[in-house]
Amino acid sequence: MxxxxxxxxxxxxxxxxxxxxxxxxxxxxxxxxxxxxxxxxxxxxxxxxxxxxxxxxxxxxxxxxxxxxxxxxxxxxTPRVANVRRWIAQLLLDESPQAPNIQELAKSFGVTPSRFKKTGVESACHLCGLCIRACQEVVGVQALTFGNRGVLKEVTSPYHRRSQDCIRCGTCLYVCPTGAMEQIFPLVSSE
Ligand code: SF4
Ligand code: FES
CATH class of the missing domain: 3.10.20.740 (Ubiquitin-like (UB roll))
Structure with missing residues (x-):
């Protein structure tokens, strides 16, 4: 211990x-x-x-x-911790202003949308990797991966092709905290 x-x-x-x-x-x-x-x-x-x-x-x-x-x-x-969390909550809210989970999170930190908020975007992918890890570690298949690097980094399927490994279980949709997977899923899942 x-x-x-x-x-x-x-x-x-x-x-x-x-x-x-x-x-x-x-x-x-x-x-x-x-x-x-x-x-x-x-x-x-x-x-x-x-x-x-x-x-x-x-x-x-x-x-x-x-x-x-x-x-x-x-x-x-501590104040330092609170600052870090508020700053992250602000970024999340500005990128995903319509995602209920993010709204709730931001509210708990007293954060409201800033003038830098993205317009026309409801639920951006924050590259948290939950969908990819759920697919690999929980479901046991490799239907999702990160593609590209830097600002172009994204969640996609291996080789940007519809994944034949995907069993359409929806686990990635379930764990996604922003709802971004709802836009990604139709592009990467098996038909
Ligand atoms: S699609 Fe959702 S779960 Fe996957 S990395 Fe983006 S925010 Fe995270
Ligand atoms: S970095 Fe720890 S929960 Fe995301």
């Missing part, structure tokens, strides 16, 4: 657990977007930011990927 503290409360977890795992185990709330218990962590959204003092320095880390260590001090609600 590894023991450390979250918000001053002594907590513990097993070797290999992340800060997010332990927080959830103890009922401590940390917001997430790209995380799902059934899948490997991916670290795409950074919404799960927390502040960690490891005895040498204090820094903001993403809790879904940060392995627990003996004696670290984790804070989940």
């Amino acid at each position: 590894i023991t450390f503290s979250i918000n001053g409360q002594e907590v513990g977890g097993e070797e290999g657990w992340t800060v997010l795992d332990v927080a959830r185990w103890h009922g401590i709330e940390i917001p997430t977007l790209c995380h799902h218990e059934a899948m490997e962590p991916f670290g795409a959204c950074r919404l799960c930011a927390v502040e960690v003092d490891d005895g040498r320095r204090t820094r903001v880390v993403i809790s879904c990927m940060y392995p627990i260590r003996e004696g670290i001090k984790v804070q989940t609600e």
